[in-house]
Amino acid sequence: MDFPTWMSAIQARTEIALERFLPVSTAAPARLHEAMRYAVLGGGKRVRPLLCHAAGEAFAADPARLDVAACAVELIHVYSLVHDDLPCMDDDVLRRGKPTCHVEYDEATALLVGDALQTLAFQVLADHGATTAMVALLAQAAGSRGMAGGQAIDLAATGQTLTLEELEFMHIHKTGALIRAAVLLGAQVGGADDDALRRLAQFAGRAGLLFQVVDDILDAEASTATLGKTAGKDAAQNKPTYVSLLGVGRARELAAELRTEAKTTLTEFGARARRLIELSDYIVERNF
Amino acid sequence: MDFPTWMSAIQARTEIALERFLPVSTAAPARLHEAMRYAVLGGGKRVRPLLCHAAGEAFAADPARLDVAACAVELIHVYSLVHDDLPCMDDDVLRRGKPTCHVEYDEATALLVGDALQTLAFQVLADHGATTAMVALLAQAAGSRGMAGGQAIDLAATGQTLTLEELEFMHIHKTGALIRAAVLLGAQVGGADDDALRRLAQFAGRAGLLFQVVDDILDAEASTATLGKTAGKDAAQNKPTYVSLLGVGRARELAAELRTEAKTTLTEFGARARRLIELSDYIVERNF
Numbered sequence A, B: 001m002d003f004p005t006w007m008s009a010i011q012a013r014t015e016i017a018l019e020r021f022l023p024v025s026t027a028a029p030a031r032l033h034e035a036m037r038y039a040v041l042g043g044g045k046r047v048r049p050l051l052c053h054a055a056g057e058a059f060a061a062d063p064a065r066l067d068v069a070a071c072a073v074e075l076i077h078v079y080s081l082v083h084d085d086l087p088c089m090d091d092d093v094l095r096r097g098k099p100t101c102h103v104e105y106d107e108a109t110a111l112l113v114g115d116a117l118q119t120l121a122f123q124v125l126a127d128h129g130a131t132t133a134m135v136a137l138l139a140q141a142a143g144s145r146g147m148a149g150g151q152a153i154d155l156a157a158t159g160q161t162l163t164l165e166e167l168e169f170m171h172i173h174k175t176g177a178l179i180r181a182a183v184l185l186g187a188q189v190g191g192a193d194d195d196a197l198r199r200l201a202q203f204a205g206r207a208g209l210l211f212q213v214v215d216d217i218l219d220a221e222a223s224t225a226t227l228g229k230t231a232g233k234d235a236a237q238n239k240p241t242y243v244s245l246l247g248v249g250r251a252r253e254l255a256a257e258l259r260t261e262a263k264t265t266l267t268e269f270g271a272r273a274r275r276l277i278e279l280s281d282y283i284v285e286r287n288f
Helices: A003-021 A030-040 A047-057 A063-084 A107-127 A132-142 A147-157 A164-189 A194-221 A242-264 A267-285 B003-021 B030-040 B047-057 B063-084 B107-127 B132-142 B147-157 B164-189 B194-221 B242-264 B267-285
Strands: none
Touching: A003 A047, A003 A063, A003 A267, A030 A063, A030 A107, A030 B147, A047 A063, A047 A164, A047 A194, A047 A267, A063 A107, A063 A132, A063 A147, A063 A164, A063 B107, A107 A132, A107 B063, A107 B107, A107 B132, A107 B147, A132 A147, A132 A164, A132 B107, A132 B132, A147 A164, A147 B030, A147 B107, A164 A194, A164 A242, A194 A242, A194 A267, A242 A267, B003 B047, B003 B063, B003 B267, B030 B063, B030 B107, B047 B063, B047 B164, B047 B194, B047 B267, B063 B107, B063 B132, B063 B147, B063 B164, B107 B132, B132 B147, B132 B164, B147 B164, B164 B194, B164 B242, B194 B242, B194 B267, B242 B267
16 A cells, blocks of 8 residues: 555544544534534544554554554644634634634633543543553653643743754654654554664654654745645744744754654664654655 | 541642642743642642542542542642633632632643643553543543533523523533542442442432532622632622522522432441541531
């Protein structure tokens, strides 16, 4: 199966699994459930589920169990987007080509949507055969020493001048932690040993930064229509980015270096790591 | 040990356990961790931890394992308070006798505090020997078909006329679900069988409504200084309550009935249910 076909297949099965895990919109409270489905379904590249399945396939993991882990990570990701778009955070109106949740519904509903999606992530794991080690891994990645902590650092950094090290520290938390969880959960479903998990954690570290560098370049260069979210937001909000620190040219070079490093960490896995390697390329080439 | 001594002992050990589970305020991001500790520590009657320990003691559960379950439930409760106090929700400035989190810090930080406290609740369970069944039980209670769903129903009900049945439906979700989880998690730590859990679920249902009826009476009658939160808020926000629907006199009668019903569900446990019975009285008599 070529990569685009594989990617479409994983995206499609992720959509079906998410649809199944979400409460039906007719169940009370209907408006909340409708808003949860609005925020989650029918959008997004599903990068984290793709990484989860790619890592799991390297260990011949059961696809149905990978759906569970992949959806849990994606639900955490979507909750963070819904809260990040709120007026007291980034105050954004466009996400995945649609009005953001608080614009389509209202602020209080969007707050509860994010809250309930986070809960659902842990419920999906607990209800479908995951281990408490997997629950702990996702919680560690999502919490104050992971993604939510990264958001707090991001808040504090707006309008500040960061060093490259500080910027990297922020992104290791804000986006890196959840990308790492996606990869490691997939591998754990497949029964990967500690040595493999250590190697994959290194891969995920490089892939996470790569993703962020590319995101910064896209924010600076692509159009709102292409992105499906507001472009040029970082500069407008005076946020430190790889582009603001390094310029676009050096940021592109950094992306190339990170891609090479990411692939190098996979060498010992040989052909089993095929989808992870293809995803490294996809992350870089997705829009430029 | 008399009840006040027992209660003080549980409250004290809960405070110590929460302090231990929370990240230290010097760890990055320091401001977020400081705000999380501000929201959680040094306040609250810890009703849910008390219920959890009381139910656990009926089955001779290990107190250290009860601390884990009790703290997880309390962290979910505090996260819901922090988000509920935000301007887009109840917009409140006083909680547990202190400025609310978004007043003391800022809205974005309070949003992240709530998010991270929810994550921490699941992490505490997963890191300290809980089962995935316990994770699932807490998630079910906290999510869109539990507490968060109750908040959504509450939002939709503001300014509406509800029937007594609709009001009860709202509270079964908004406060009842988490109280039920506190009781059932405590009993599960003690290895209670299905029959006992069924009985305790009935107790928790009555106790949860009892707690809410008393809360409505207190909101209408007590002073802000006594409550440590803004009094008279329900009427000011035109929220339907047991007092607005029934009047104070009938609400007091309902509380007395619910207390009797709650205790009746415990009959078969005999003396083992002592603390649960004492807590039923405490809930009613806590301030009037």
